[in-house]
Amino acid sequence: MLPVEAKGKLMADKRIDLPQGTLDLLILKTLALEPQHGCAISDRIGQISKDVLCIKQGSLYPALHRIERRGWIKAKWGTSGNNRRAKYYELTKSGRKQLEAEESAWRKLTSAVGQILETA
Amino acid sequence: MVSDFLYRLRALFQRGDMEAELDEELRTHFENLVEKYVRSGLPREEAARRARLEFGGLDQVKEECRDSWRVQLITELVQDLRYGLGQLRRNPGFTAVAVITLALGISANTAIFSVVSTVLIHPLPYSESRLSYSDPDRLVWITEFDSRVSSVVGTVVPIPDYLHWREQNHVFQSVAAYDFGRLGLNLSGNGELERIDATGVTWNFFPMLGVRPALGRSFLFEEDRPGGPPVVMLSHSLWQRRFRSDPNLVGTMITLNEKGYTVIGIMPESFHFPADWSPELFTP
Numbered sequence: 001m002l003p004v005e006a007k008g009k010l011m012a013d014k015r016i017d018l019p020q021g022t023l024d025l026l027i028l029k030t031l032a033l034e035p036q037h038g039c040a041i042s043d044r045i046g047q048i049s050k051d052v053l054c055i056k057q058g059s060l061y062p063a064l065h066r067i068e069r070r071g072w073i074k075a076k077w078g079t080s081g082n083n084r085r086a087k088y089y090e091l092t093k094s095g096r097k098q099l100e101a102e103e104s105a106w107r108k109l110t111s112a113v114g115q116i117l118e119t120a
Numbered sequence: 121m122v123s124d125f126l127y128r129l130r131a132l133f134q135r136g137d138m139e140a141e142l143d144e145e146l147r148t149h150f151e152n153l154v155e156k157y158v159r160s161g162l163p164r165e166e167a168a169r170r171a172r173l174e175f176g177g178l179d180q181v182k183e184e185c186r187d188s189w190r191v192q193l194i195t196e197l198v199q200d201l202r203y204g205l206g207q208l209r210r211n212p213g214f215t216a217v218a219v220i221t222l223a224l225g226i227s228a229n230t231a232i233f234s235v236v237s238t239v240l241i242h243p244l245p246y247s248e249s250r251l252s253y254s255d256p257d258r259l260v261w262i263t264e265f266d267s268r269v270s271s272v273v274g275t276v277v278p279i280p281d282y283l284h285w286r287e288q289n290h291v292f293q294s295v296a297a298y299d300f301g302r303l304g305l306n307l308s309g310n311g312e313l314e315r316i317d318a319t320g321v322t323w324n325f326f327p328m329l330g331v332r333p334a335l336g337r338s339f340l341f342e343e344d345r346p347g348g349p350p351v352v353m354l355s356h357s358l359w360q361r362r363f364r365s366d367p368n369l370v371g372t373m374i375t376l377n378e379k380g381y382t383v384i385g386i387m388p389e390s391f392h393f394p395a396d397w398s399p400e401l402f403t404p
Contacts, residue, residue, distance in 0.1 A: 039149040057149060057174070058181045061142075066188040071123030080148070082155070087145045094123075 018053065023063050025106055026053070028091065028099040031073060037086035038064060064089060072098045128196075131189040142185055150175060259329070262295070276300045282322075296325040298395075305376040305401055307362065316358065316376075318401035319393075326353075329394075336370035336385030344404040351404065352381040356389040358400035376401070 018026075030041050041064075042055040067073050072095030080086035091099070131138060150171055157167035175181065208215045262285070264277065277285070277297065286295045299320035307314045323344035326333070334356065343351050352374070354363075363369050373380045381403075393399055 037148070038145060039152045056176060057146070058176050058184060061146065061181055062184040062188045065142075065185050069124055069127045069188065071127075080152075082152075084148055084151070085144065086148050087141065 021102075022106075023055065023059060024067055025099070025102045026055070027060075027063060027067060027089075028072065028095060028102065031089055031091045032096070032099055035076075035078075035088040035090040037078075037080055037088050039086075040080075041089070067095075070098075071095070127189070138189065142182060146175075146178060146181060150178070258293075260292075294324050294328040296322045296328045298322070298325055302397065302399070303403075306378075307374065307376055307401075308378065309375040311362065314362070316401050317397065317399045318376075318403060319399040320403050323404055331388065331391050333385035334388040335367065336383070338385060339402075339404045348404060350379060350381045351384045352376065353385045353387060353402040354383060355387050355398065355400040355402075356391065357398075359386045 026045055027041060030036060030044050036044065038057075038060055042057070042060050045053050045055050064073070064075075068075055068089070072092060073089045074092050075087050075089050077085055078088045153171035153174060154164070154167045157170050158164055162170065172178075208218075262277075264281075265271070282295070282297050289295050303318040303320065304315050305318045307316050321339070323339040323341050326338045332338070333353065336353070339351065339353070343349055354369075359365060359369065369383050370385060371383065373382055375381075387402075
């Protein structure tokens with residue numbers, strides 16, 4: 001019990017807050033590879049970022065529903081690895097376009113911010 | 121645009137389904153979390169507690185999801201309206217065509233409906249409950265039919281035929297007739313000379329329709345014969361226009377074609393002559 005608690009604290013220290021709008025980009029990118037259900041999306045983001053980014057359910061699901069409403073992803077029910085019914089999200093055509101646009105905008109932004117941090 | 125519209129429709133009309141799906145989606149995630157903790161060596165109860173903690177209030181998560189579907193009526197309505205108006209302003213040609221189409225459609229509908237309403241839906245306006253036999257459903261128009269040529273002979277019945285019909289009638293409670301032709305009478309005295317549309321009716325015409333005069337009385341049987349006393353009934357409009365609604369007019373003489381007639385009655389304002397024109401004078 002104790003070790004886990006300690007790990008939790010450690011995790012909390014590592015985590016950083018996501019800038020506004022970044023969550024959508026992360027979700028779209030995660031879904032670009034293959035359709036996923038909500039749980040797998042947050043696991044995947046945590047995994048790849050080495051637990052620096054932890055998407056809370058409280059922000060993940062509203063974001064998924066919002067993106068679905070925009071038509072960038074669509075949901076369908078399937079069976080997950082442990083044989084459970086799960087709602088899978090899949091990138092749509094317009095979602096793929098949106099991902100490209102957001103990705104390039106993000107790269108421009110970070111490189112610009114990075115440049116300023118290094119030179120100014 | 122389209123996907124958003126469909127989504128909103130679904131949020132409005134299939135709310136129950138969406139709720140159930142959300143519930144299942146979140147529950148699955150929750151159970152996955154519990155399993156993850158169990159696999160990492162926690163007892164099931166502690167794993168569930170931890171998962172609940174991480175979830176941070178299931179109801180709150182649901183509420184936030186609902187916010188993202190919520191059709192925000194006022195704000196979105198205003199946005200949609202503004203967008204729509206902007207589109208209309210940008211395409212004046214389209215707007216004009218749409219407006220004209222609507223205007224034509226609505227006016228054609230209104231015109232047709234007003235005809236249908238008076239002709240088909242509303243009963244004939246002759247139903248004074250005071251007279252038991254004036255049920256408009258039992259009012260019929262009689263004409264002659266020639267079986268040899270399978271057609272209506274004419275709309276006019278000669279007076280002798282009418283008299284025969286009336287005498288030999290066993291089917292109808294009453295058979296009445298009015299003059300087919302428009303009769304013009306010159307009303308003089310009491311102002312300018314004026315030509316008035318008049319028609320002759322049989323004495324039982326008004327009682328059969330269940331119409332009672334607003335003032336005075338209807339024609340009597342003995343007035344309805346050649347050489348009978350010169351009596352006349354006035355329409356409400358003529359009475360109002362020419363005689364300024366004089367309540368003492370009944371019983372006085374008026375001059376028609378330089379002959380004196382006694383006014384015996386005034387029709388009620390609601391009376392509508394059962395033809396496509398409106399006589400203002402009635403004689404037997």
